[in-house]
Amino acid sequence: MTEVILALDVGTRDAAVSIAEKTGPYLDAIKIGYPLVLAAGLTIADELSAGGLPLIADFKVADIPNTSRLIAEEVFSHGFSGIICHGFVGRDSVLACVDTAHDHGGECYVVTEMSHPGAVDFFHGGIAERIAALVCETGADGIIAPATRPERTQMLRTLIGTRKILSPGVGAQGGDPSAIAGIVDGIIVGRAIYESADPAGAAQQYAQFRSLRGTNP
Numbered sequence: 001m002t003e004v005i006l007a008l009d010v011g012t013r014d015a016a017v018s019i020a021e022k023t024g025p026y027l028d029a030i031k032i033g034y035p036l037v038l039a040a041g042l043t044i045a046d047e048l049s050a051g052g053l054p055l056i057a058d059f060k061v062a063d064i065p066n067t068s069r070l071i072a073e074e075v076f077s078h079g080f081s082g083i084i085c086h087g088f089v090g091r092d093s094v095l096a097c098v099d100t101a102h103d104h105g106g107e108c109y110v111v112t113e114m115s116h117p118g119a120v121d122f123f124h125g126g127i128a129e130r131i132a133a134l135v136c137e138t139g140a141d142g143i144i145a146p147a148t149r150p151e152r153t154q155m156l157r158t159l160i161g162t163r164k165i166l167s168p169g170v171g172a173q174g175g176d177p178s179a180i181a182g183i184v185d186g187i188i189v190g191r192a193i194y195e196s197a198d199p200a201g202a203a204q205q206y207a208q209f210r211s212l213r214g215t216n217p
């Protein structure tokens with residue numbers, strides 16, 4: 001099954017809880033990051049994780065190893081099951097997040113290439129491929145790769161084997177779920193669900209793509 005992961009980038013605690021409750025039956029995980037945590041505080045994570053769905057911390061951690069470890073420790077003490085870090089910071093910083101995640105029974109995903117147009121400025125030209133190699137070396141659980149460029153994500157799949165790929169960019173950024181869901185382990189959808197007049201209905205639509213898993217391995 002290709003998982004459906006809600007990027008819950010709303011600006012208030014009430015909106016977050018309300019949308020999570022409405023869409024929860026059609027989701028496999030919820031991802032939160034700076035927009036919600038800066039608005040509502042990290043305790044929103046305790047509240048959302050109590051709902052029973054796995055919670056992924058998208059802080060795209062990119063710091064020296066000690067600071068990265070401190071951030072990851074804080075994340076895993078608030079009910080998260082996964083953390084996202086950047087790969088360009090290098091092996092030691094990635095390892096700090098991977099090891100801290102594993103110490104807590106959690107997972108660490110590494111951004112290999114972002115989904116927005118400007119991502120090509122630096123991630124193309126061999127960097128994404130080097131980050132994918134680092135993912136395998138460090139024992140990270142998977143990568144974040146773009147739904148907006150399925151051919152790139154397919155290429156990254158050949159480099160990381162069966163490690164997980166979670167893919168943002170579906171919906172608002174133009175990524176087509178039918179083109180990416182067969183390649184990846186999870187699609188990440190934000191605005192196309194939480195800005196919808198009917199978030200539960202939108203989430204239910206995306207849940208239909210769960211069955212595409214592995215159809216384009």
Ligand code: C5P
Binds near residue numbers: 146168169172
């Ligand atoms: O609203 P939308 O569906 O575009 O949200 C995508 C989510 O995925 C946002 O939280 C964004 O920060 C995140 N993300 C991304 N591209 C990456 C990594 C994370 O869009 N490469």
